[in-house]
Amino acid sequence: MSDEVMKAPAIAAINLTKVYGSGNTEVIALNDVSLTVGRREIVALLGPSGAGKSTLLTAVGLINPPTSGRIEIGGRAVLEGERALVDLRKFRRENLGFVFQKANLIPFLSAVENVQVAMEINDVRPRQARKRAMDLLEYLGVSDRTGNLPDALSGGQQQRVAVARALANNPMLILADEPTAALDSFRGRQVMELFRKVAHEHDAGVIVVTHDQRSLDVFDRIVEMEDGRLRPHKEAQVAGH
Amino acid sequence: MNLAVKDIKHNVGRFMLTTVGIGLLLMIVMGMSGIYRGLIVEATLLIDHIGADLWVVQSDTRGPFAEISRIPRSMKDRVLAVPGVSRTRSFVSHTIQREHHGHPLRVVVQGLSWPEDKGEWIPLISGRYLSKGHYEMIADKSLGLELGEKLALGKDTYEVVGLTKGMVGSGGDGLGFFTVSDALSIQFDQPGEALRLERAARRERIASADLGRLQPSLVKRAAGLSSSIPALSPQAVNAVLVSVEPGCCPEKVISVLSKWPDISVYTTGQQRQLLLAGMVDKARRQIGLFRILLVIISMIIMALVIYTLTMDKIHDIAMLKLIGARNRVIVGLIMQQSVLTGLLGYLLAYWLGSYAFPKFPRQVIIENQDLLALAVVVLMISVGASLLGVWKAVKVEPNKVLAA
Numbered sequence: 164m165s166d167e168v169m170k171a172p173a174i175a176a177i178n179l180t181k182v183y184g185s186g187n188t189e190v191i192a193l194n195d196v197s198l199t200v201g202r203r204e205i206v207a208l209l210g211p212s213g214a215g216k217s218t219l220l221t222a223v224g225l226i227n228p229p230t231s232g233r234i235e236i237g238g239r240a241v242l243e244g245e246r247a248l249v250d251l252r253k254f255r256r257e258n259l260g261f262v263f264q265k266a267n268l269i270p271f272l273s274a275v276e277n278v279q280v281a282m283e284i285n286d287v288r289p290r291q292a293r294k295r296a297m298d299l300l301e302y303l304g305v306s307d308r309t310g311n312l313p314d315a316l317s318g319g320q321q322q323r324v325a326v327a328r329a330l331a332n333n334p335m336l337i338l339a340d341e342p343t344a345a346l347d348s349f350r351g352r353q354v355m356e357l358f359r360k361v362a363h364e365h366d367a368g369v370i371v372v373t374h375d376q377r378s379l380d381v382f383d384r385i386v387e388m389e390d391g392r393l394r395p396h397k398e399a400q401v402a403g404h
Numbered sequence: 405m406n407l408a409v410k411d412i413k414h415n416v417g418r419f420m421l422t423t424v425g426i427g428l429l430l431m432i433v434m435g436m437s438g439i440y441r442g443l444i445v446e447a448t449l450l451i452d453h454i455g456a457d458l459w460v461v462q463s464d465t466r467g468p469f470a471e472i473s474r475i476p477r478s479m480k481d482r483v484l485a486v487p488g489v490s491r492t493r494s495f496v497s498h499t500i501q502r503e504h505h506g507h508p509l510r511v512v513v514q515g516l517s518w519p520e521d522k523g524e525w526i527p528l529i530s531g532r533y534l535s536k537g538h539y540e541m542i543a544d545k546s547l548g549l550e551l552g553e554k555l556a557l558g559k560d561t562y563e564v565v566g567l568t569k570g571m572v573g574s575g576g577d578g579l580g581f582f583t584v585s586d587a588l589s590i591q592f593d594q595p596g597e598a599l600r601l602e603r604a605a606r607r608e609r610i611a612s613a614d615l616g617r618l619q620p621s622l623v624k625r626a627a628g629l630s631s632s633i634p635a636l637s638p639q640a641v642n643a644v645l646v647s648v649e650p651g652c653c654p655e656k657v658i659s660v661l662s663k664w665p666d667i668s669v670y671t672t673g674q675q676r677q678l679l680l681a682g683m684v685d686k687a688r689r690q691i692g693l694f695r696i697l698l699v700i701i702s703m704i705i706m707a708l709v710i711y712t713l714t715m716d717k718i719h720d721i722a723m724l725k726l727i728g729a730r731n732r733v734i735v736g737l738i739m740q741q742s743v744l745t746g747l748l749g750y751l752l753a754y755w756l757g758s759y760a761f762p763k764f765p766r767q768v769i770i771e772n773q774d775l776l777a778l779a780v781v782v783l784m785i786s787v788g789a790s791l792l793g794v795w796k797a798v799k800v801e802p803n804k805v806l807a808a
Binding site: 221226227252253255256257259261267269270271272276279280281283284285289312328 | 405407410411413414415719720723724725726727728729730733801802803
């Protein structure tokens with residue numbers, strides 16, 4: 164990656180608006196939202212259900228374009244309103260990583276294959292992809308379960324494999340939607356700390372939608388959404404780093 | 405990494421069951437095709453094997469297979485006198501049904517023009533050809549008769565001296581080859597009482613006529629054997645088979661015979677056509693249409709199976725799309741599974757059919773061209789059937805993952 168790309172924020176969402184329906188049924192899910200997340204920065208996105216968190220996440224994840232506004236990733240404009248400025252699927256493949264509440268691992272692939280497939284669809288040679296997948300699983304502490312199918316993994320292990328898959332193509336931005344909701348508090352915190360480690364060691368920006376108030380100290384910044392608008396968290400705690 | 409194979413390995417039981425189901429369905433399609441071929445082969449078997457160039461039959465009939473034809477036995481000698489004709493044979497064929505060991509036995513009685521024709525053209529699997537003018541027969545294996553077995557038909561008993569295989573009539577009944585005389589005896593066999601009554605009636609008719617009153621010896625002769633009365637024609641045959649001299653043009657013989665008002669003449673090709681376009685046409689068309697229907701049903705079932713398998717994976721497909729998988733990865737996953745299902749189903753159908761079809765009561769003939777055509781159809785069905793799944797998969801939005 165060039166220096167310019169490295170210096171640019173991982174994501175800059177500028178004046179995003181998302182409107183569902185029209186007339187009497189019109190719902191404004193995002194109302195002029197702007198958010199910038201830098202490289203090596205991990206941001207928590209809080210807010211009650213229906214506040215627009217998931218809408219914002221899918222908008223910046225290039226899977227649900229905003230009605231208006233602009234999205235730049237790594238300094239490159241990718242969406243202008245609903246108009247794609249790049250091949251979104253290719254851009255997603257090369258620059259974004261996703262983690263969800265459920266690990267969403269492919270059930271017929273082993274742990275290592277779930278990570279490997281993300282690289283193979285990005286044209287990485289199978290042998291090279293295999294090696295990197297093994298390295299990532301080792302980095303995330305699940306190297307002893309690489310050959311297991313998702314069914315044979317615990318929730319925490321599945322989530323680690325999902326994180327490894329999100330990291331597979333060295334993304335600029337990782338988007339996580341309530342990744343610890345299905346985990347106990349100990350494993351939930353472990354996963355949050357993992358995101359922090361990933362952000363700092365892989366030069367990635369990380370946005371985590373969470374309700375878990377106990378792990379907020381892990382984040383560099385906390386923002387809150389309410390009624391489709393973004394505002395700083397009232398009791399923001401910033402990790403000392 | 406081949407996602408299709410990985411998925412199959414993970415759901416091997418379901419895949420096997422699906423493949424077995426498709427395989428059985430394809431076996432029926434394959435079998436129906438074989439029955440269709442078998443029907444044609446059985447119908448034309450005799451025409452193809454008997455080695456005649458021309459068939460002389462009763463005037464204005466399409467005999468001897470498509471309809472009844474009767475011509476005098478002397479026709480054989482009349483036709484032999486035509487320039488260009490090298491050999492003539494009488495042809496007699498009719499089906500009988502008798503009880504044999506407590507079971508119905510249907511035999512197509514086929515007359516051989518003894519002594520010119522001893523049945524040398526019949527492919528024997530055991531025994532010998534006919535060596536006597538009476539009381540011997542060559543039987544098709546499907547009749548269930550053993551070599552040396554004796555079969556009573558009418559007033560006579562016939563010994564099985566030779567066995568053949570696959571020689572059946574258009575109805576699928578096994579052929580039994582006799583001399584023409586024996587075949588006619590079997591056909592026109594009458595009980596003694598009927599013969600006595602016929603002779604008595606004949607005697608009364610001539611006795612009451614002037615001719616009988618003037619010549620009493622005629623009354624005496626009328627009460628005798630039918631064959632001893634010159635005024636009564638001998639039993640008719642169904643056709644005369646004509647072989648044309650080598651180097652002679654059959655058209656020349658036809659042009660002579662076609663001028664005779666008491667007969668019609670057909671080439672072997674025309675005789676074949678009469679059978680296929682007439683006698684077995686409806687059965688042939690019915691099986692042909694049924695075969696098409698089966699192919700359509702197979703396509704619908706395969707499409708449903710592939711669609712269901714795709715829908716089971718739709719969440720995983722959405723996930724693959726979310727992480728940026730190209731459409732060709734998704735299409736490959738669905739189409740490879742579909743083609744693999746079709747291919748394995750086809751091989752299974754062939755394997756099962758090779759055991760099952762020979763046990764069918766009528767011939768099931770699987771020809772290479774039919775196998776190839778079915779393979780192409782299966783490939784097309786596999787690809788076509790997967791299109792519904794592909795369409796659904798390509799349409800699915802990646803954010804379906806979030807909704808789960």
